[in-house]
Amino acid sequence: MISSMYNSIQHFNEFGVKKIENEIKNFMEGNKNIVGLILALQKILFELGRDIITEVLENMDEYLRNSGVRKKKWEIVRKDKNRILTSFGIVTYERTYFKPKMGGKRHHLVDDMVGIKPHEKMSEDVIINAVDEAAESSYRKAGEKASYMNEISKQAVMDKIHNLDFTTTETKKHKKKDIKTLYIEADEDHVHLQQKGINKSKYNIAMPKIVYVHEGIDAEKSSKSRKRLKNVKYFGGMYENTEKLWLEAADYIDKQYNMNYVEKIYISGDGASWIRQGVKWIEKSKFVLDGYHLKKCIITATAHLNNEIIRQELKDAVDWPDREEVKKVFKEILSLTENKTKKGAVKRAEQYILNNWDGIEIRAEEGIGIIGCSTEGHVSHIFSSRLSSRPKGWSKIGVGKMSKLLIYKGNGGKVYDLVMAQKMKREKEEKEQIQDELIKEARSIANRYNDTWDIRPTAIVRGEKTGLYNEIRAIMGRI
Incomplete structure (x- = not known):
């Protein structure tokens, strides 16, 4: 004789409800606080969940x-x-x-x-x-929170992360938008890898890349303290060949936007060769040196002098922009710099600015149409808070999979x-x-x-x- 499909529900109706009533009574009488009530109800209801699953599977088998x-x-x-x-x-x-x-x-x-x-x-x-929690905290905490009363090892969580397949995710097709100006921003994070063997190097790092496409500042969602970007789409991860990364971004732009209508695309970043490479792959694009790295470079060149006048002179020469004036100011800075190490830092700052002069000129010529680059904030938001802000050693495959997972979630993807x-x-x-x-x-x-x-x-x-x-x-x- 096949037992009733509903034994677990009937049993809960007879005994589980009484347990719940007792827990509520204890709570109302002041014997337990709200945490005690929540945990007690969770235990009772999760037990019912296990009983139902067991009964359903065994009856299906019967x-x-x-x-x-x-x-x-x-x-x-x-x-x-x-x-x-x-x-x-x-x-x-x-x-x-x-x-x-x-x-x-x-x-x-x-x-x-x-x-x-x-x-x-x-x-x-x-x-x-486990995957959802691992993207926010650590493999160990993910293992603890994956299941009620039973945790899984951090090794098991890591294995699940390493086995994630992101080829199953695709960009949904929409009617192509008519947007005149698009913005692409790019940067990379620096993640410490596990140190193995006798030849350990403190420079053993991985550098996951991030590229994101957007339509500018979203005025409706922005505030005075925080600017939000409109329709952001992230791409990134570990790439041996960054051409593939730029092809992904180019393919997305082609599918989402009417390129006959687009007039300009600004690619903003720190001037690294892989970022400049994007101009070759993205139609109608121009490279722009982002303001964050430019400002950082000016500070590096002048901070040791503690001289606001000469710092402003360098800033004005860059903003104008006047290449010869920039050289002149750097010559003055070097004449006032005695420390050999500081001289080297000043020379590198000058070389950085001159090497990215085309990106500086674009900022001056088309400044009204170029919004501030926010890559540092986005790298921190997407990558750094999980990958590099806390001291830990990653494997290369771990960095690759986790960076892909963070990109996926940054785009609004659900782990489910x-x-x-x-x-x-x-x-x-x-x-x-x-x-x-x-x-x-x-x-x-x-x-x-x-x-x-x-x-x-x-x-x-x-x-x-x-x-x-x-x-x-x-x-x-x-x-």
Whole structure:
């Protein structure tokens, strides 16, 4: 006799509700604060969640055992117990091991139906929780928060991060926009890598790149203290060949904007060769030296003199811009600099400004149309707060995957969509033709389980063959 599909709900109705009433009574009488009440309710409700999952899986397995079409195609081998970690905690259930009568691989069919792979120890919801938390804090904390009462190791979290597949994410196509001016800003972070071997180097770093496209300042969302950019789209990660990064940005622009309407695209950054390379790939683009690095360079060249007049002279020469005047001011700065190390810093600052003179001239000529570059703020927001602001050693693959994850989330992507898209891709690749028909029809069982919440638990009697049971039998009979 098949037990009622609703034993867990009936049991909760009889005993769980009483537990909740007692917890509320204790709270109202002042024996517990709000934290105690929340934790007590969480424990009770998560226990119900585990019971429901166990019951659903075991009843689905029982339907398969009794299915007429199953008896024609599959033989029962044995029953096995399985444990899988979920957000509710560890769920333990029994399921049947079947073998095909016509030969082939043996399967726990109910696991196939619900997407549990052989030897899989945690459900996707746990992975989603872990990945989401890992992007904000650390692998260790992500492991602690991934599941109620049961934590997973930081090694397991790292493995999940390393196995993320970002090729499943695509840019949604929209009607192309008519925008006259676009802005691209680019920079890189400096992330310390793990030190291995006897030849440890303090310069062992990785430099994930970031490029973002936007339409300028969003006046509606900006305030006096904080400027917000309009329709920002991020690209980035670890790239051996940055041409691929610029091609991604170029492809996005081509899909989102009407290039016949676009008049100018400004590429702003610190003048690194890989940033300047973007002009070759982005149509109608010009390089602009960003204000942050220019200001930093002026300060570096003059700070040791503690002379505001000469600093203003250099700034005025750059803002004008007057190349010969810049050289003249630097000559004066060097004459006043005695320290050899400081002289070297001044010479490097001068060389930096002269090497990026084209980007400085663009700022002067088209200053009205060029908004302030904000790459440092965005690098900090997207990368630095997780990758480089706190002392830690990363692996190269860890930097690569985490930077991609941070870019993905910065674009508004949901970890749920990422993990489930990867799961669907994997299932599609692994799907076996021999069980397609059975799994396709039987999967509808899960959809119909929603109907249980419309049935009053008090109307359920142990051993009753419910309408849901009969309906599923009819489905199985048609396979």
